[in-house]
Amino acid sequence: MPRFLAVYTMQPKDLDRFRRMPKHEQDAVNAIGIKRWTDWEARHAASFSERGMVGKTTRVTKGGIAEAVNPFCGYIVVEAETIEAAARLFENHPHFSIFPGDGVDIMPFLTDPAP
Template structure:
């Protein structure tokens, strides 16, 4: 079955805005979001090949060397599905953006084994 990389994205300003919220408000979002995320993973366990995880600050390596970089990637998961549309539908109303301040989940097929 085809495999897909799903990349969670979040704009840096949304991360900053979330971190500026009072701790009680952040905790309330976490209290709603974490169980919803766990439930999402349970519902789609058969399709999840690699739970992936959330990621932190970025370093970019080019022919000119290593430098700090900023992008919207904040995590990933690897899923399998019949096609890219089926993979995308796994993420409808995902807690990443339905509860947490995430922006989107971008789905792309692996083209190599």
């Protein structure tokens, strides 16, 4: 089955705004969001082979190595018949419908995994 990389994106300014909210407001968002996220993952578990969160970015260029900022905050590997089917799994996802994420970018893997 085709595999796709789904990358959760969140603008740093939106995360900062969320973190500046009073703790009780953050806790209320988390209580709803985490429940909906885990329910979502349970419903679609057969489609996911790997998932994770990512931390601060280090970029390597011909100019050297330096800290960088990008909108990537997590990923999940999705198995689906088509990219459209993979994308439909994320409609109204808690990452952006509850949490301050701004989207999920979905890209096909162009090579098969190593045996």
